[in-house]
Amino acid sequence: MxxxxxxxxxxxxxxxxxxxxxxxxxxxxxxxxxxxxxxxxxxxxxxxxxxxxxxxxxxxxxxxxxxxxxxxxxxxxxxxxxxxxxxxxxxxxxxxxxLGEVPLPAPGGDWRSDLRTLLLAWRATLLRHPWSACLLGRPMLGPNTLARVEFLQAALVRAGLTGRHLTAATWALCGQVTGAATTHAAFRLTAGEHRAVHTHLWTHRDTYPALAAHGRLPDEHDEDDFAAGLDYLLDGIEAATTR
Missing domain, CATH: 1.10.10.60 (Homeodomain-like)
Structure with missing residues (x-):
């Protein structure tokens, strides 16, 4: 019982x-x-x-x-x-x-820099606690979570976004962080497993030509990949605010 x-x-x-x-x-x-x-x-x-x-x-x-x-x-x-x-x-x-461990930057004059600082720290915090990836689909309505989403959205408002553009940018950035943490947790492979995956893709290169030629699993460089992907999103948001 x-x-x-x-x-x-x-x-x-x-x-x-x-x-x-x-x-x-x-x-x-x-x-x-x-x-x-x-x-x-x-x-x-x-x-x-x-x-x-x-x-x-x-x-x-x-x-x-x-x-x-x-x-x-x-x-x-x-x-x-x-x-x-x-x-x-x-x-x-x-x-x-x-999520309360994610430091909130002091808001500055550069909304893009504020967001980059927040989201890089957010990802690093999730990766320090690998079990968190299993929970990122749960309702996230706690005060620490909401404070960080508030900071994120306030920075986007300073960038000039409103309405559905603001909503879309908010969840695209939140998804970038949670998705990156989940992917990192899913691909915590050994060096031998990484080699086996690449061998598999190369063996089936007729079916997966782009992956065989260019694909790379998350590895020790995935922090750089995350930062680059984040910059792609921020570039698009910045371009949208100047159109």
Whole structure:
């Protein structure tokens, strides 16, 4: 029974610790009212998040369970569930805490430089925590995430974008960062695996002529590739603002 509790999913309105039929909960931790914190409780949400991040950094996302997290915190599952309703809560809270590590530049006069600084740091932060790539499709509505998207969009407003052009540029840049981090995680191959892929493409060069001749998997140079791709996007945005 305890194992089942550790891994259970909670549907909207059925948070642990709520009465049946209580629909005050939301499936998204960011849209749900926090429970009141009690000074006599030894555990806090911030401590849960810090321990979850340490576990994820050390052992990867496959090892994160509510039971294991409670053991590392030296507490029981009941105490843990007072602060977080589900494992999804823990993941969402921890991902947002990670994004809090992305430094926000002091806004300058050059919107393009501000965006480049932010997005290079954003990518580097995600790569320091490889498990984050598995979570980038989750709702990202936490305060740290929104603060960085706010900075990004405000810089684009300073560039002169509005309306659908602003929306398109915002999500193109966000997608550049999250997509790059996901691709980097997917292609964490050994040198031998890289050689095998290139051999495969060359063997099938009649089917994949461009890839065989020019294709290159993400490798130690992919930071330069990311920066170049980012510049392509910024070049296009800059050109659009001057048309």
């Amino acid at each position: 305890r194992q089942a509790r550790d891994e259970m999913s909670v549907t909207p309105g059925s948070r642990p610790g709520t009465e049946p039929g209580d629909d005050s909960g939301s499936p998204c931790v960011w849209l749900r009212a926090d429970r009141p914190q009690r000074a006599d409780r030894p555990l806090s949400r911030s401590r849960i998040v810090a321990e979850a991040m340490a576990l994820l950094d050390e052992e990867g996302i496959e090892r994160l369970t509510m039971r294991r997290l409670a053991e590392r915190l030296g507490t029981g599952s009941t105490t843990l569930y007072w602060h977080v309703a589900t494992k999804d809560d823990v993941l969402d809270l921890t991902l947002d805490a990670l």
